[in-house]
Amino acid sequence: MQNYDHDVIIAGAGIVGAAIAYHLAIAGLRVAVVDATGPAAAASGASDGAVSVASKKPGPMARLANASLLYTRDLAATGPLAGGFASRPAHIFGTGGAEIAAMDALIEKLAALAGPVRVVGDGPASRLPGMGAGIERLVTLDGEGHMPGHKAVRAYLATPGITPIWPAPVLGFDSDDRSVTLRLADRSLRAGRLVLALGVSTAAVLPGLPILPRSGQLLITDRGPPNELSGALTAAAYLVAKTVDAPTVPLSPVVLDPLATGQYLIGSSRENHGDPGTVDFATLRSILTRAVSVWPALRQRRVIRAFAGVRAAVSDGLPIVGPIAGDNRVFVATGFEGDGICLSALIGREVALMLRGLAPEAGVAADLARLSPSRFAPALLAAGAA
Ligand SMILES: Cc1cc2nc3c(=O)[nH]c(=O)nc-3n(C[C@H](O)[C@H](O)[C@H](O)COP(=O)(O)OP(=O)(O)OC[C@H]3O[C@@H](n4cnc5c(N)ncnc54)[C@H](O)[C@@H]3O)c2cc1C
Incomplete structure (x- = not known):
């Protein structure tokens, strides 16, 4: 095992960061979740919570929402979302x-x-x-169904193997071919991988992101x-x-x-x-x-x-999910606009697979590839500059 503080650090304890942390923790990885304030402090705690396919644009978003709805139902039947997700007309x-x-x-x-x-x-x-x-x-x-964001976040983060770190505003990060270092006000944390799931604030850490x-x-x-x-x-x-x-x-x-x-x-x-x-x-x-x-x-x-x-x-209406250009240690998962509660279960599962170097689940690979940050590659050169 490498000499890291954590295998993966997730910056952002919204529903997207929490879902990724859950999927990594159940796979046996040591995960830290860092947040400036605490769980569900931003959009995830101030949203409606519709897990809706009807409201998605036709194309990748509707297909991914379909897959996420089915997976959310599974997690509600036998997993952490029991009591959080409710089917309703x-x-x-x-x-x-x-x-x-x-x-x-x-x-x-x-x-x-x-x-x-x-x-x-x-x-x-x-x-x-x-x-x-x-x-x-x-x-x-x-x-379709409904899932209050704050409930899902807390349920995911209650999984053993997740270390909560807050309040701890992220100031920036540095990465090289061996590790990634997250800069906080009073210390630094070292890990094998970093996920930036800071919602609208992700652009403060990666200023080139068109959010x-x-x-x-x-x-x-x-x-x-x-x-x-x-x-x-x-x-x-x-x-x-x-x-x-x-x-x-x-x-x-x-x-x-x-x-x-x-x-x-x-x-x-x-x-x-x-x-x-x-x-x-x-x-x-x-x-x-x-x-x-x-x-x-x-x-x-x-x-x-x-x-x-x-x-x-x-700007192009699609979330931004995947490794940032030229860096296989730093991943982004943001830009979910009004669809993050709905898509979170699927995105959590798929980003965890990416971080573990595994292939996506059958049927979603092509649509996930459309979300890659590489579509904004030149803009991302300012990475970590906060
Ligand atoms: C009014 C409204 C209604 C909505 N309704 C729905 C709906 O019905 N269905 C649906 O699917 N989606 C809905 N959404 C969208 C959904 O809420 C978001 O897409 C989703 O919550 C995004 O989750 P996230 O984890 O990406 O970001 P966030 O929930 O915003 O989480 C980001 C986290 O990062 C932390 N953070 C920020 N900056 C820093 C920093 N520098 N250092 C450390 N931590 C930091 C914040 O404290 C926060 O906890 C709605 C949103 C709104 C606003």
Whole structure:
């Protein structure tokens, strides 16, 4: 065994770093997870948690989400995600040309994928008891699920073999052909491999990465009778918002998720800035107005909290996953925008395989290769310069 402090250091205790750490630890590696603040301190703790194939762009993202959903179900059946992931229907509603067209495209995409998510209803909105008036069409999907990010992070990190190190802001790193050294404020840590899973902050350590902050706001209500609503209620505008720039979205892209606690999680907006402290009342009003019109029972609830998180968006719309150019010791796993909760199980498994020098699982290799940082090779020459 090499004389390292750890076999692998993961910088970032969000859901992506935690999932990678879990998969390395169960393979018997000595893993340290370093975070500036603590587990799920950034986007993973301020997200909705939909494990959704419906909302993914057709192509690699939809196929990877399909594979991740299936694997998440496995981890919930027999592994660390038991009690964290819950299957539930997803009801997509729409009014007007752009939303109806997005629903048509969704049905086409799911048919082409032929995966675990199936259309089980398509008709007028009145088919869902309790739904408000003025909604033209409702498509119901079976097979998707919901997983609160903070729960999954804590479950992964409870695995024996993972050493937690926080609060410890990462300042930078150095690597050579024998090891990689992570620089913290008061010490350095040496390891065989390093994974940078710092979410939107990864660009502070690798300044060449084309990561754009995209904030999102959410509301949460008080508790009430559970199961008023059987699954997520998602505006088709949300599907549009995930594929085009926010100003062209026709109506408020609301998603209403009923939680096991009897609360409703209501979200979420997309703003091109990185301030998690900003709560914009006009945006929240627009989300709430549409949420109440589509689900009038919300009038009986109080909003107890509004909060924002920052997604890490990438200029070409794909995450960045793999070894950085010219360095087989330093890996990146970031840029998951609004899809990191959904993709985390698969990415955790696959990055752990990469770090161990093993081949990807059958069926995902080509799509994973599309996520390689080598597509930005010239920009990455500034590596480790924080
Ligand atoms: C409003 C909103 C709604 C969302 N809804 C969904 C959804 O329904 N479904 C879905 O799949 N995804 C959703 N997402 C996206 C999802 O939350 C992210 O893609 C995912 O959490 C990213 O995880 P991560 O581990 O890459 O990053 P993060 O969770 O951001 O973790 C990065 C970690 O790095 C740490 N860190 C940062 N800088 C440093 C440093 N210098 N040194 C040490 N540590 C550092 C932070 O403290 C943090 O813990 C949503 C996001 C938002 C904001």
